[in-house]
Amino acid sequence: MIQKKNHGDLRIVLEVWRQNGPGAPGAFEEHEVMANEHMSFLELLDVLNEQLVESGKEPFVFEHDCREGICGSCAMTIDGKPHGPRDRTTACQLHMREYRNGDRVRVEPWRANAFPVVKDLMTDRSAFDRIQQAGGYVSINTGSAPDAHAIPVNKENADMAFDAAACIGCGACVAACPNASAMLFTSAKLSQYTLLPQGQPERDQRALAMVDQMDAEGFGNCTNHYECEAACPKGISVTNIARMNREYARATLRRRN
Amino acid sequence: MTIADSPNSSPRLDSKVPGGPMDERWSRHKFDLKLVNPSNRRKFDVIVVGTGLAGGSAAATLAEMGYNVKSFCIHDSPRRAHSIAAQGGINAAKNYKGDGDSVHRLFYDTVKGGDYRSRESNVHRLAEVSVDIIDQCVAQGVPFAREYGGLLDNRSFGGAQVSRTFYARGQTGQQLLLGAYGAMNRMIHAGRIDSYTKREMVDLVVVNGVARGIIVRNLVTGEYERHAAHAVLMCTGGYGNAFFLSTNAKNSNVTAAWRAHKRGAFFANPCYTQIHPTCIPRSGDYQSKLTLMSESLRNDGRVWVPEKEGDPRAPQDIPESERDYYLERKYPSFGNLVPRDVASRNAKTVCDQGRGVGPTGEAVYLDFGDAIRRDGKDAIAARYGNLFEMYERITGDNPYEVPMRIFPAVHYTMGGLWVDYNLESTIPGLFVLGEANFSDHGANRLGASALMQGLADGYFVIPATIASHLAGRQLEAVSTNDDAFKEAEAKARERAEKLLACNGNRSVDSLHRELGNTVWNYCGMERTAEGLQEGIAKVRDLRAEFWSNVKVNGDPNHVNQDLEKAGRVADFMEFAEVMFNDALVRDESCGGHFRAEHQTEEGEARRDDENFAHVSAWEFTEEQKLPTEHREQLTFEEVKLTTRSYK
Numbered sequence: 013m014i015q016k017k018n019h020g021d022l023r024i025v026l027e028v029w030r031q032n033g034p035g036a037p038g039a040f041e042e043h044e045v046m047a048n049e050h051m052s053f054l055e056l057l058d059v060l061n062e063q064l065v066e067s068g069k070e071p072f073v074f075e076h077d078c079r080e081g082i083c084g085s086c087a088m089t090i091d092g093k094p095h096g097p098r099d100r101t102t103a104c105q106l107h108m109r110e111y112r113n114g115d116r117v118r119v120e121p122w123r124a125n126a127f128p129v130v131k132d133l134m135t136d137r138s139a140f141d142r143i144q145q146a147g148g149y150v151s152i153n154t155g156s157a158p159d160a161h162a163i164p165v166n167k168e169n170a171d172m173a174f175d176a177a178a179c180i181g182c183g184a185c186v187a188a189c190p191n192a193s194a195m196l197f198t199s200a201k202l203s204q205y206t207l208l209p210q211g212q213p214e215r216d217q218r219a220l221a222m223v224d225q226m227d228a229e230g231f232g233n234c235t236n237h238y239e240c241e242a243a244c245p246k247g248i249s250v251t252n253i254a255r256m257n258r259e260y261a262r263a264t265l266r267r268r269n
Numbered sequence: 270m271t272i273a274d275s276p277n278s279s280p281r282l283d284s285k286v287p288g289g290p291m292d293e294r295w296s297r298h299k300f301d302l303k304l305v306n307p308s309n310r311r312k313f314d315v316i317v318v319g320t321g322l323a324g325g326s327a328a329a330t331l332a333e334m335g336y337n338v339k340s341f342c343i344h345d346s347p348r349r350a351h352s353i354a355a356q357g358g359i360n361a362a363k364n365y366k367g368d369g370d371s372v373h374r375l376f377y378d379t380v381k382g383g384d385y386r387s388r389e390s391n392v393h394r395l396a397e398v399s400v401d402i403i404d405q406c407v408a409q410g411v412p413f414a415r416e417y418g419g420l421l422d423n424r425s426f427g428g429a430q431v432s433r434t435f436y437a438r439g440q441t442g443q444q445l446l447l448g449a450y451g452a453m454n455r456m457i458h459a460g461r462i463d464s465y466t467k468r469e470m471v472d473l474v475v476v477n478g479v480a481r482g483i484i485v486r487n488l489v490t491g492e493y494e495r496h497a498a499h500a501v502l503m504c505t506g507g508y509g510n511a512f513f514l515s516t517n518a519k520n521s522n523v524t525a526a527w528r529a530h531k532r533g534a535f536f537a538n539p540c541y542t543q544i545h546p547t548c549i550p551r552s553g554d555y556q557s558k559l560t561l562m563s564e565s566l567r568n569d570g571r572v573w574v575p576e577k578e579g580d581p582r583a584p585q586d587i588p589e590s591e592r593d594y595y596l597e598r599k600y601p602s603f604g605n606l607v608p609r610d611v612a613s614r615n616a617k618t619v620c621d622q623g624r625g626v627g628p629t630g631e632a633v634y635l636d637f638g639d640a641i642r643r644d645g646k647d648a649i650a651a652r653y654g655n656l657f658e659m660y661e662r663i664t665g666d667n668p669y670e671v672p673m674r675i676f677p678a679v680h681y682t683m684g685g686l687w688v689d690y691n692l693e694s695t696i697p698g699l700f701v702l703g704e705a706n707f708s709d710h711g712a713n714r715l716g717a718s719a720l721m722q723g724l725a726d727g728y729f730v731i732p733a734t735i736a737s738h739l740a741g742r743q744l745e746a747v748s749t750n751d752d753a754f755k756e757a758e759a760k761a762r763e764r765a766e767k768l769l770a771c772n773g774n775r776s777v778d779s780l781h782r783e784l785g786n787t788v789w790n791y792c793g794m795e796r797t798a799e800g801l802q803e804g805i806a807k808v809r810d811l812r813a814e815f816w817s818n819v820k821v822n823g824d825p826n827h828v829n830q831d832l833e834k835a836g837r838v839a840d841f842m843e844f845a846e847v848m849f850n851d852a853l854v855r856d857e858s859c860g861g862h863f864r865a866e867h868q869t870e871e872g873e874a875r876r877d878d879e880n881f882a883h884v885s886a887w888e889f890t891e892e893q894k895l896p897t898e899h900r901e902q903l904t905f906e907e908v909k910l911t912t913r914s915y916k
Binding site for chain 1: 404414
């Protein structure tokens with residue numbers, strides 16, 4: 013029997029995904045938690061886990077760290093929406109004032125072949141790292157940089173580059189996409205460098221390498237549903253995907269061999 | 270003779286600070302250091318633990334130079350290290366605004382801001398390389414804020430009277446970290462860095478007195494792994510989570526540093542903790558962490574509390590004449606922009622007087638009413654929109670209409686493992702970078718200087734100083750089958766088994782929370798000898814309770830976040846006692862360390878330079894025994910010791 017802690021009068025029935033590993037079968041488990049409106053959604057899961065631990069049961073595994081919406085660790089689909097019901101909000105920044113007494117809430121991991129479940133709500137997102145490793149950088153050794161003011165950048169471009177660079181790498185775009193496409197993620201990084209003078213020397217090579225790696229990881233293609241933009245907690249725009257397509261086409265045409 | 274070879278310093282603490290004029294020391298030292306020939310670098314393996322600004326920049330740079338780097342992090346990706354959460358900015362003495370900034374001024378401000386408890390030579394080096402950091406990051410494509418002319422924008426930040434802070438909206442940390450992560454990725458792709466994610470360092474391996482490897486636990490499979498190298502760099506951040514509630518990420522911990530401490534690395538100034546004044550107050554006992562609101566808010570927000578104790582009125586119903594803008598009143602020249610330690614302590618004072626606001630009485634107002642009337646809502650939204658949004662999400666209040674409520678929270682720790690000028694700890698071959706070391710911020714860190722220090726250590730200091738070890742010492746071959754590796758792994762396994770075997774009644778979190786309360790109440794913003802002694806007794810009792818009554822469920826051979834937490838909390842329980850002792854022995858007030866016995870009539874910190882202008886570095890002796898204190902005398906040649914005044 014699970015000892016319930018009473019943190020308020022908001023009764024929430026949680027259905028949380030339990031799965032022991034990538035190949036193991038999974039299922040939803042139902043639990044009740046008493047919450048209050050100031051609690052964050054992850055604190056709700058903390059309370060649930062504490063109840064489970066004290067009752068001798070295994071707590072649910074979920075990734076989290078900064079709990080300020082910037083590290084990109086937390087990753088869960090809440091009632092069918094990556095990161096839950098509130099726009100531009102990571103799961104860690106979602107608060108229980110979005111819910112009413114008696115609500116049933118379903119929590120599950122990102123669903124995508126390229127993000128296999130590690131345990132419960134935790135998935136393996138290392139595919140994102142490999143896409144970045146393929147070319148998501150400017151090749152410059154430490155110590156060889158010119159003075160920062162030697163490279164002026166048009167403010168409009170600088171702002172657009174920043175907007176793209178705001179991606180936190182959480183994977184919500186993939187989870188939201190019916191094709192589990194990683195094009196929003198990949199295009200955001202690519203756009204940051206395409207828009208800046210620093211990114212020009214490696215422009216073609218970067219576009220080809222990152223897109224090829226993205227495909228190799230088994231992510232699907234973009235068919236313009238725009239679910240990614242809607243789910244993105246940082247509001248990364250789908251115009252980045254259009255830019256990536258142009259960049260890829262341009263690089264392909266310019267390819268010398 | 271080096272400067273710090275003063276008779277008052279412990280012979281175990283040779284700071285290796287070079288002599289000569291302050292502004293020539295770093296270049297002279299670099300020239301004097303041995304070099305590792307480029308073609309020999311591939312013969313050296315370097316372990317870098319942690320992938321924040323310090324670890325990420327060090328791993329990338331050492332790999333570019335030709336060393337074989339193995340990088341470790343506890344996250345699923347190097348990009349998630351807690352440096353990512355830094356909001357405000359990074360200082361550099363570029364003087365792009367032409368407002369009289371210089372390397373010397375940044376150096377001076379940082380030594381003063383640290384309340385004269387840092388090592389002058391280290392701080393000067395930090396100020397010198399600050400300018401190179403900006404160049405490096407811009408070349409990497411870090412999207413700093415720019416002006417319409419295309420040049421970089423700067424702002425004044427954290428009480429600085431010049432505009433030297435570079436920023437990328439409210440996410441400077443993320444953008445700088447992604448720069449370092451990109452540099453790492455390039456080296457991973459080139460096969461120069463082996464990246465090990467989801468690995469937690471659980472012990473340091475010392476062979477013949479030299480750090481030669483680490484033991485890590487694979488957080489996915491539960492397996493223990495042994496890794497050998499010629500040098501180990503620890504870039505593992507601070508110990509703020511000893512308080513349970515802090516602005517640190519939930520997984521930030523002291524374990525790697527504490528394990529190294531128990532292998533012989535001295536822990537310096539653990540009582541220096543920074544309590545940041547602008548955080549969102551706690552709302553209940555389920556609270557898991559506190560959220561920082563960027564200090565930049567104090568540029569336009571006015572801090573106040575009601576004149577009267579226990580005033581029940583809503584803020585908008587309290588007339589101007591009955592509000593106490595206490596920072597502006599007490600510090601007319603700095604006003605709301607006084608340094609963090611001063612702002613935090615004053616918030617505590619007014620709350621202790623019963624004038625705190627909000628449901629808990631532990632909050633003060635940060636009011637944008639005047640700024641909105643003066644500059645318009647749009648201008649304020651452009652500056653702070655994302656912060657206002659975040660505040661509203663968390664509290665449900667709209668700060669455009671009602672004043673924010675803020676309260677101080679633990680944010681950064683200035684103490685850390687003791688290092689010399691080369692960033693080498695008291696264990697040869699073990700280097701400590703970034704927040705994990707103690708060296709640059711003294712007793713109080715200024716805003717926008719943590720990012721600066723992390724990147725200075727990783728991009729520019731360690732690449733030069735590591736040669737002192739690699740080229741300067743005979744390093745025999747070691748194997749991970751050596752006894753030292755076997756012993757360290759066995760010990761780590763045994764500890765985890767002991768935790769799983771306890772099978773008590775209390776969750777790890779409930780014990781951590783209790784520890785945090787004790788540390789906050791007795792070793793927080795205000796400390797007394799009596800309280801510290803009481804706190805030590807409580808910490809000891811709690812440690813006993815932990816080991817007899819903790820409950821850790823689940824499989825040790827799979828992801829087990831409870832087991833991870835339990836190991837970290839066990840270390841915090843031991844660490845806290847050293848922190849208390851350090852605070853007790855430091856019988857003066859300085860920076861973030863405020864001893865109630867030592868204050869001026871106006872309630873300001875009273876330093877005792879005659880007896881305490883030193884670093885206290887603690888040596889581990891044996892389990893359950895008090896550590897031994899060693900001292901490094903601090904000498905001030907450039908900056909005159911004065912009372913820090915912001916009036």
